Amino acid sequence: MSLFIKMAWRNIWRSRRRTLITASSVFFAVILATVSDSMTKGTHQLMISNMVKYSTGYIQLQDKLYDEEPSMDNTLLYSNDIRQLIGGHSDDISYTVPRIQTFMLASVGNTTRPVLIQGIDPASEVRLNALDEDLVKGSFLEGDGGVLISEGLADRLKLDLGDTLVLIGQGFQGASAAGLFPVTGIVHLHLPQLNDRMVYLKLSDAQLLFNAEDRLTSLIITPKNQGTEVELVQRMKAGLDPERFNLFTWREMMPSLLQGLEMDRISGKMMIWLLYLVVGFGILGTVLTMLLERRKEFGILLSLGMKRKQLAIVAFTESLLISFLGVVAGIAGGTPLILYLSHHPFRYTGDVAKMIESYGMEPVMPFLMDFSVFASQALAVLVIGGLIALYPVFKVYRINILHAARS
């Protein structure tokens, strides 16, 4: 076998320039594909991560009616039953994050805007999303009675620390909810659609505002092991009254986002496969030329007593080696590039940044440094190379020894 591999290796260098050109086409395709895949996966991961951190959490427990009609009247009573349910799965649950949220009107001077009010427990909230690290100004809900507002909202309402914000809305069971709240902190949120409208209160202040003592719109549950959400939800559902409660995983709570990401992933894959198709034809061209040039040599080798199977191994190996070289070089070149980009994501500025933000996305192009990015591209190219390398095998089994040796 070593003789055949040696022959295959030397054969590919018989036409050095042709091999280098073909391997280079594979090299550039692999670089382009890995960078593109890394960017797509990085962007998707960031979007999902932001949504999970700031919005849905990994698992949410809600009142049964809240999903159909998300109003304050359909909030969840954070009762002992629920506390016992959580305690019963303490081996699987890392921590919980209670939230009460609704839309209200926020007014400053003559300006009024709809805002999303979220009552949070600061200590557990930061475990989920490290919100305190995004603080731009002031403090992170340290005292009672103050609000933390998002940076975009502060800009729009021209608010600063110490300014007073008027909140008007509806509380539990038709009670009116209104109050004056001093701004004690400003935070930058990475989801633009939240950054423009978010107001945080302490959970107890929010419950008081809404006249909803011990009530939550959702209880976020974080599993100890990520990726076990579905199994955990299945187990917890066994101890819940399905007529009163709903348990959702993050996937169930953002179906439209996931659909959009899936569409994006498929269109990205199509572009990559189009690229591979072009590269595949390049490899095929090289293999066809090689077969044409070496027809006589194949005939001679077979007439000397080499078996077709042995010759097929040589022909297959050398055809595959060209793709393999390109893949190895592509991964060697792509790894430092993606490593750098994953630590220094490209950040958009100016009009482009505004345009991206208008789509509700963070104006940043993150890259994912992950084994799967390289493995999937390497596998794809090697499968294409392998399929193309089957053609010389087919030809070797079909070759007429005498005609080939005379050619």
Next chain:
Amino acid sequence: MPIISTQGLTKIYNERIVPVTALNNVSLDFDAGEFTAIIGPSGSGKTTLLNMLGGLDKPTSGNITINGLEITGMKENRLMDYRLRNIGFVFQSYNLIPVLTAIENVSFIMLLQKQPRNVIEKRAIELLEQVGLSDRIHSRPGELSGGQQQRVAVARALASKPNYVLADEPTANLDTKSAFTLLDIMEKLNHEEKITLIFSTHDQRVIERARRVITLVDGTVTTDIPVEKQQV
């Protein structure tokens, strides 16, 4: 008992369109250790006969028996194996494997035969010494002259210790000096190792060395003359 025997060997090309008879009812016997030259004008059927004897082509009718074994009806895989172990080939245009060195080219057949590595190396070096190329064992074909390449081809043909060697116009592309050197080597191996040599040739230098000369004209044997030779 002859080592090779052909009975009524006939080969017709393009049977259904314009039939061309390359060989017509050729019956020949070759004894072990013979040095035979097959001569004749172009298109007389010399190469076709050699291809048949090498199991590279199948006759339209007739049969070939080698060491009592009929090869005309053999399946391809068995025939390939038979060729590998019993027949050495020397081609007009050398046909060495360009990516292998001289010693690798000579070792190639023995590697296919799965002989032990130490045996392969020893025999390859011996053979290259015998053909006068002990100083060029690591040269690739492109670094050797035509005569040197043909000597490597001879060493390769003999590497598997074949029963017989078929040589298709082996001196056609060689200058006089190289041709004589090659013939000296082959004659010596024929004499010392009793290897049967069957040449197809136009070359008078080969004919003069052969101990039997068969003339083919239009696919038919017209003369088959043993030649009185001096011992080498």
